[in-house]
Amino acid sequence: MTEPLLRRLHARGERLTVGALPWVAPVYRAMPQVSTVVELPFAHGGLQWAARRALARQLRGQFDVAYVCPNSLKSALLPWWAGVPKRVGYQGESRYVLLNKRLPNPPEGERPPMVAFYSALSGQTGLEQDQPHLQLDQHAVAQALQTLQLQPQGFYVFAPGAEYGPAKRWPARHFAALARQLQLPVVLLGSAKEAALCHEIATAVTAAKPGQCVDLSGRTSLDQALALIAAAKAMVSNDSGLMHVAAAFGVPQVAVFGSSSPMHTPPLSAKAQVLWLKTDASYHPPLDCAPCFARECALGHTRCLNDIQPSDVLRYL
Template sequence: MKRILIVAPAWVGDAIMAQPLYARLKQRHPEAEIDVLAPAWTRPLHARMREISSTIDAPFGHGELKLRTRWQLARQLKARGYDQAIVLPNSLKSALVPLLAGIAQRTGWVGEMRYGLLNDIRELDPLQLPQMVQRFYALGDEKTAPRTEPMPYPVLTINAAEREAALSKLGLSSEPPMVAICPGAEYGPAKRWPAEHAAALAQQLLADGYQVWLFGSVKDQEICAEISARCPQVVNLAGKTSLAEAIDLLSLARVAVCNDSGLMHVAAALQRPLVAVYGSSSPGFTPPLAIRAKVVTLDLECSPCFERVCPLGHMDCLNKLTPDRVMKALKELTKD
């Protein structure tokens, strides 16, 4: 039986985009055990991926070397007898544990000059693999394998009992139909559609008979509070749910409206109809990976700039993207 260790990304969206890789590995090696090394807070994501056997918490934060801690972890992993490690982040640090654990095959892209740390090293052709999800998926095959099969979309699996428990805990009902609005984006304000636009959209949705729930972490409480102040009828869940509860509740959405964020990728992996609002980033690299998804963007000359804060100070890419444009896309998704 093949044992595979995945060094997984720390961001929500990136972690979800790795799921097709796991599906590919299971397709090639049905009896394989796939373990994931990732930050502890990503456990709810991996718990909803059927291919994952177990999750190992990575005891170091973003940018931390903690060489002694990595060595100690590597000693523990060595006893598990992994045949292969696939390193998804491109940093040098992320390749250290598989090397120290003596894992025979260590697969990944070149990244930060990782020759020697990885011995199944891949040279990336960004034109052939323009999307992050494609780059992850390609690591599930041999280096020289032709890439002819269509890549599946990410999938998260929901436990209905856990979802009902989340509804009960928060005193919520799935009727009338709910529209989820995810107004946050941890990367920075240049990815966040303005609160006034989100509130105006919520008002239209409430008038059409929907209920509107705002999703987000503690970091999104400010923008969600601003939306709530403008539209008090919304249900503001920002900071009130765990990540696990947010995933389960998002699965109830009739449609989701999201910025380019981790929760956008969650909604897509839950196969929810999705309107994705793009400002400073590009759907060409991290698109919403769902059959029923519409991207709304202005395609201004100055975008995508990929900056956290608008370098020109006006953020026209989002400020001028009106609620009517998003509503039009939403109605096209829900017309049936």
């Protein structure tokens, strides 16, 4: 969702280095406008003062401008310690001193879609038309497919996970029922944390239709996952990071939304179909509780996901 910002900056002549955690760095390597990707040696959580200061010393004097995309305090520390003259970001989390070009941070309920939110850091207007784009080397795609013995356009990708919580996950039984109805095999992608979920789906599919499902959860690098998504016939996912990857590759996709809102983080692609019962006028009783943005359904029914049937997804594949 930061790619349109980077494309804008590159178009006006800025040479871009992106600092990213290792688990997301391959996504930035798939952006042609990015010259260099620096993998940040930080663990998830905590300020890690010593590590940030050490890296800041290495980077001192190398950059003219820093665009700080996350809203956290710790993300603004590195460019400040590195002495970057112009440091652009949103106000918040006591970052007044750390940033010297501050944009007002919209209230949570009034924040624009995230692509426009990030693109505004460029200082330009006309953000509503921004759509992310990724580009992979075709040799790398072919190599990944050969390793996994898959053919381009010869499989579907399912990404059934959503790290945020179960209120963003379409039920495993629905994924399995959908996979059994498809004519091409299904590849399951996810992290090691989602291995149990993917195993549940694969087991249910294989019992009825052997050879129909390949479970690669926790067994691919992000580079391989990107290649598989780029080469898939179509993808089905929840509101997740891999959903945005499929949109950026222009892969046909169905994105299932539950507790979150496609008004805030939609898959920005003409080939994306969003299913969200909140906006379905034929669905009763209406989902007055959505979007709740909760990790788990406080009402205990998770109707927003349970009531989206496999047949509702199948019509778009």
